Amino acid sequence: MPEKKIRVLIAKPGLDGHDRGAKVIARALRDDGMEVIYTGLRQTPQMIAEAALQEDVDVVGLSILSGAHNVLVPQVIQKLREVGKGDVFIFVGGIIPQADIPGLLQAGVKKVYGPGTDTREVCQDIRAAIAERQQA
Amino acid sequence: MNAQEVKNLIRGDRLTLSRILSQVESQSEAGRQALEALFPFTGRAHKIGITGAPGAGKSSLVNALTRQLRRQPDAPKVAIIAVDPTSPFSGGALLGDRVRMPDLQRDPGVFIRSMATRGALGGLAAATEAFSQVFDAAGYDIILIETVGAGQAEVEVVNLAHTTIVVDTPGTGDDIQAIKAGILEIADILVINKADRPGADQSVRYLQAMLEMGYARSGTAGHHASETVNSVAAEKPAEPWLPPVLKTIAIESQGIEDLLGAIQAHRKFLLESGTWQVKERQALQKAIQRAIAQNLMDFWEAKITPELFEATLQSVVERKLSPESAAQYLLQTIQGL
Ligand code: B12
Numbered sequence: 481m482p483e484k485k486i487r488v489l490i491a492k493p494g495l496d497g498h499d500r501g502a503k504v505i506a507r508a509l510r511d512d513g514m515e516v517i518y519t520g521l522r523q524t525p526q527m528i529a530e531a532a533l534q535e536d537v538d539v540v541g542l543s544i545l546s547g548a549h550n551v552l553v554p555q556v557i558q559k560l561r562e563v564g565k566g567d568v569f570i571f572v573g574g575i576i577p578q579a580d581i582p583g584l585l586q587a588g589v590k591k592v593y594g595p596g597t598d599t600r601e602v603c604q605d606i607r608a609a610i611a612e613r614q615q616a
Numbered sequence: 617m618n619a620q621e622v623k624n625l626i627r628g629d630r631l632t633l634s635r636i637l638s639q640v641e642s643q644s645e646a647g648r649q650a651l652e653a654l655f656p657f658t659g660r661a662h663k664i665g666i667t668g669a670p671g672a673g674k675s676s677l678v679n680a681l682t683r684q685l686r687r688q689p690d691a692p693k694v695a696i697i698a699v700d701p702t703s704p705f706s707g708g709a710l711l712g713d714r715v716r717m718p719d720l721q722r723d724p725g726v727f728i729r730s731m732a733t734r735g736a737l738g739g740l741a742a743a744t745e746a747f748s749q750v751f752d753a754a755g756y757d758i759i760l761i762e763t764v765g766a767g768q769a770e771v772e773v774v775n776l777a778h779t780t781i782v783v784d785t786p787g788t789g790d791d792i793q794a795i796k797a798g799i800l801e802i803a804d805i806l807v808i809n810k811a812d813r814p815g816a817d818q819s820v821r822y823l824q825a826m827l828e829m830g831y832a833r834s835g836t837a838g839h840h841a842s843e844t845v846n847s848v849a850a851e852k853p854a855e856p857w858l859p860p861v862l863k864t865i866a867i868e869s870q871g872i873e874d875l876l877g878a879i880q881a882h883r884k885f886l887l888e889s890g891t892w893q894v895k896e897r898q899a900l901q902k903a904i905q906r907a908i909a910q911n912l913m914d915f916w917e918a919k920i921t922p923e924l925f926e927a928t929l930q931s932v933v934e935r936k937l938s939p940e941s942a943a944q945y946l947l948q949t950i951q952g953l
């Protein structure tokens with residue numbers, strides 16, 4: 481039986497045109513053997529939750545460089561719960577001040593990444609999170 | 617899959633639908649059971665394939681077409697299966713078709729599912745047909761299947777779709793020939809997208825000429841009309857279908873009404889000529905054949921031990937046996953067991 485592929489949604493919520501980081505991450509995850517669904521720019525939390533539902537992803541990765549993370553991330557998490565996808569792992573990257581990270585983790589984010597992130601670290605973290613759940 | 621899940625799916629529960637698609641895709645036992653339970657509810661949907669060169673605008677066209685469909689008075693429910701290639705190196709895939717479908721993400725009557733080919737050739741994934749069955753059972757009236765960017769060989773979609781749309785872009789002079797015979801032949805509808813670019817009218821004329829030549833030669837419209845002779849068709853001999861050639865600008869939603877008109881005309885043609893039933897039959901026949909092949913493969917593979925296989929392989933490597941006689945030998949050996 482073929483192994484279950486890890487499916488990841490990479491989304492850019494809000495009015496944020498910085499898409500290089502999202503694309504770098506998307507490509508790195510693909511090169512690590514994952515199936516990556518990229519949604520493009522300017523997604524509302526509702527759209528992201530819907531896409532996560534339809535694509536049945538294991539992970540939602542949000543890339544935010546606009547400074548609106550404290551508003552957007554909890555909204556995405558709320559919408560994911562509403563559609564029944566509250567169990568996905570959420571990873572966030574972009575320009576996130578240190579001081580905001582504890583709040584995001586508290587809200588349900590698994591991990592937060594900043595500029596210069598080594599993409600191998602992201603791949604490892606995703607695989608580790610999923611392996612951990614499978615064991616549980 | 618239990619009766620409750622079947623009920624949930626048919627009632628329109630999207631979470632159930634999405635999970636079943638994953639089970640089917642991973643070829644799990646649960647997925648197999650789901651297909652079993654759902655099969656009686658299939659056979660209603662109009663399956664439409666959209667194929668053509670990489671970047672021709674297939675996804676943009678799906679976006680525009682679906683919006684148009686959803687504006688119809690009876691607003692059919694639309695499922696979209698968007699197939700992209702799996703990287704042969706990593707086994708991963710970047711599924712980017714959704715980026716071109718921003719207008720559909722908020723519509724509860726639309727369900728978009730991206731899938732990777734996972735090594736399958738022919739422009740679709742192994743589970744694409746199974747996905748279409750799940751969507752069909754879940755009450756989606758129209759299923760749009762976007763293939764990977766296709767060249768000449770990726771024509772698997774005709775075996776699945778009732779209506780196949782081939783998308784090309786304007787070319788000038790010699791590169792109009794970009795559309796190759798193989799893919800031209802499978803078209804029920806031809807679309808020259810990006811008609812905002814120069815050369816669209818020449819491309820349309822060129823394709824029309826190509827089609828009419830083929831039409832005159834065989835007396836039918838390609839392979840499609842050739843097998844319409846059955847009891848339904850016999851009563852009223854059908855006019856063969858001549859694929860229309862249309863111009864669109866997908867990103868501006870231009871030409872989409874005509875495209876929808878052509879799709880509806882083709883559906884009417886299929887039903888009235890009896891071709892619809894012929895296609896259904898052929899598709900089911902292929903499905904049985906595929907299942908037989910798969911079952912036989914599984915059966916033999918389970919019986920041939922790795923040791924036996926390795927030893928035989930070694931003989932082939934040493935040129936003592938040919939691959940063909942090695943296969944004969946293996947099959948005979950396990951038959952004797
Ligand atoms: C390039 C750039 C632009 C380009 C963007 C081009 C593009 N298509 O992406 C342009 C010129 C268009 C631009 C415009 C603007 N920019 Co600008 N831009 C930058 C700059 C210099 C680099 C960003 C970048 O591409 N980095 C390279 C990528 C690979 O890195 P990354 O995005 O950080 O991603 C890495 C990690 O963060 C992480 N990661 C990121 N996303 C994700 C997601 C997941 C799931 C994971 C796991 C990891 C992860 O992994 C990646 C790989 O290591 C930054 C400054 C900086 N040094 O970051 C400013 C910066 C982001 N921009 C900024 C601003 C203010 C703007 C403008 C508003 C300027 C203006 N007034 O017009 C506009 C807004 C444009 C818009 N529509 O949103 C500010 C943001 C301030 C803030 N958030 O508080 C920054 C920080 C500059 C600054 N110091 O003020 N910008």
Ligand SMILES: Nc1nc2c(ncn2[C@@H]2O[C@H](COP(=O)(O)OP(=O)(O)OP(=O)(O)O)[C@@H](O)[C@H]2O)c(=O)[nH]1
Nearest residue numbers: 670671672673674675676716765809810865866867
């Ligand atoms: N000028 C113009 N550009 C278009 C048109 N339709 C699509 N495009 C652009 O063409 C590019 C490719 O469009 P897609 O819809 O992604 O094409 P595709 O055939 O689905 O591509 P693949 O799935 O990668 O094979 C995008 O940049 C679109 O914006 C059109 O009618 N005119």
Ligand SMILES: [Mg+2]
Nearest residue numbers: 674675713762
């Ligand atoms: Mg596409």
